[in-house]
Amino acid sequence: MACDCDYVLKKCDVTEEHYGTCSSLLNGRTSKRNPDGSLSLPNENLSKLKGDVMYHLALDNLNFDLPALYGDVKFVVMGGTKYRMREFACYVAELLGLPKDPKSVNHTKASQRFAMYKIGPVLSVSHGIGIPSMTTVLQELIKVMFYAKAKDPIFIRLGTSGGLGIPPGSVVVSSFGLSGTLEKTYELPVLGVIRKWPSYLDKRLSEELVCSASNFDEFKTYVAGTMGADDFYRGQGRLDGPLCDYSEADKMAYLDKLASLGVKNIEMEANAFAAITGEAGVRASIACVTLVDRLQGDQITTPKTVLKEWQKYPMQVVGALIKNYVERKL
Numbered sequence: 001m002a003c004d005c006d007y008v009l010k011k012c013d014v015t016e017e018h019y020g021t022c023s024s025l026l027n028g029r030t031s032k033r034n035p036d037g038s039l040s041l042p043n044e045n046l047s048k049l050k051g052d053v054m055y056h057l058a059l060d061n062l063n064f065d066l067p068a069l070y071g072d073v074k075f076v077v078m079g080g081t082k083y084r085m086r087e088f089a090c091y092v093a094e095l096l097g098l099p100k101d102p103k104s105v106n107h108t109k110a111s112q113r114f115a116m117y118k119i120g121p122v123l124s125v126s127h128g129i130g131i132p133s134m135t136t137v138l139q140e141l142i143k144v145m146f147y148a149k150a151k152d153p154i155f156i157r158l159g160t161s162g163g164l165g166i167p168p169g170s171v172v173v174s175s176f177g178l179s180g181t182l183e184k185t186y187e188l189p190v191l192g193v194i195r196k197w198p199s200y201l202d203k204r205l206s207e208e209l210v211c212s213a214s215n216f217d218e219f220k221t222y223v224a225g226t227m228g229a230d231d232f233y234r235g236q237g238r239l240d241g242p243l244c245d246y247s248e249a250d251k252m253a254y255l256d257k258l259a260s261l262g263v264k265n266i267e268m269e270a271n272a273f274a275a276i277t278g279e280a281g282v283r284a285s286i287a288c289v290t291l292v293d294r295l296q297g298d299q300i301t302t303p304k305t306v307l308k309e310w311q312k313y314p315m316q317v318v319g320a321l322i323k324n325y326v327e328r329k330l
Ligand SMILES: O=P(O)(O)O[C@@H]1C[C@H](O)[C@@H](CO)O1
Pocket: 079, 080, 081, 128, 129, 130, 158, 159, 160, 161, 232, 267, 268, 269
């Protein structure tokens, strides 16, 4: 029977049952959730631990009642800075009619690494710059959701990026993450061997985010690939780092190649975020604003006040999605 997902998606009304059985919507991601929607992680070592410490969040599953603290979480939203994630927490509180001025969750202060705010069913968490920092907190958050038995948790990265051939101040919802070697994978040396995992994002969720974005006309939204670079300067083909050993023509050829592969923005986390959430069976998406058109230049010269306004665009898109889920009790 022909799949009607595209039609259903256009109506923004896909049911959980349909999602769970439709391979075109799963987009190659493995689904490892229990029938009640809680996560079922494939690492058997976890069940042998007497207690599990999520060190960077200053949490563990012996001294904290994780189901009571986090069992109601539906959205884990992550982004580079603690200021952005506090602003997002305040924004969501207002959207959902919850008490304003959310305070950072106390125990994360003990970790002194990442800021975490809880606003009803939403966790807003900072992850720092780059893949190693982001994957550290992402993996600990996945374990927190697992121990908390949170139902069908959705992870979203709310970021900034450099655009490719689109106006600065646009929002890109990522369909896949591309590595620095132009593969749709996340690469990591494990036990001395380079391993690779596919880096696709949840198709249904990206369509839902695009639906949310249609409520706003101050900015354009694109669905496209996102390159997750391991460096801000040479790793993104910039000419303005302290070190550079290629020409402007080399840079432009590289950026053109990226664009020809369907990439519209470059940041420093996408492929790892996609791969880890995919392997853990967690629905996930990435919405980033672009701060510069890299085909026009490398430096981010737009005034800070304007950049701050632009950073609100992906917050509005993700906020509208969350409000829709909360109102529909999904
Ligand atoms: O979420 P953020 O704004 O931190 O994402 C991008 C990618 C890097 O983490 C950082 C580089 O400026 O911005």
